[in-house]
Amino acid sequence: MITGEFKNSLDEKGRILIPSRLRSAITGNVMVLTRGVDRCLWLFPPEEWKHISGNLMGSTSMFNARARLIQRRIIAPAIEVEIDRAGRINIPPTLREYARLNKDCVILGIENRIELWDEGEYKNYWETSEAEWQQASEELSKII
Secondary structure (H helix, E strand, O other): OEEEEEEEEOOOOOEEEOOHHHHOOOOOOEEEEEEOOOOOEEEEOHHHHHHHHHHHHHOOOOOOHHHHHHHHHHHOOOEEEEOOOOOEEEOOHHHHHHOOOOOEEEEEEEEOEEEEEEHHHHHHHHHHOHHHHHHHHHHHHHOO
């Protein structure tokens, strides 16, 4: 299972170290990196990405405007990245720009994916979503 919250820094070449605790939950050294929702990046194991992208493409039509939007925002920018021997991945400039990644980043393991956030963006997200979090946590009583 991929879980945990970590802080790491981008180096001058746009690489970031994926914590060993998260890497140990990943089979192989290739992941799929794409735009996420909320100005973060999503990093998936290839088999999980194949499942998600297959479901997205199989349940949408290229003749539907909203479907094309999702395909263009999530599927089109997806790229395979290799975890190097030091445990780092290289984040392409276009994806760094989308997520506004500067130097300090937050890395979240969320069971089937890893999220990469700029630390300032994540802090802002955390602060501005507090009221919504309170409402969502109340709804958990229906599940648990």
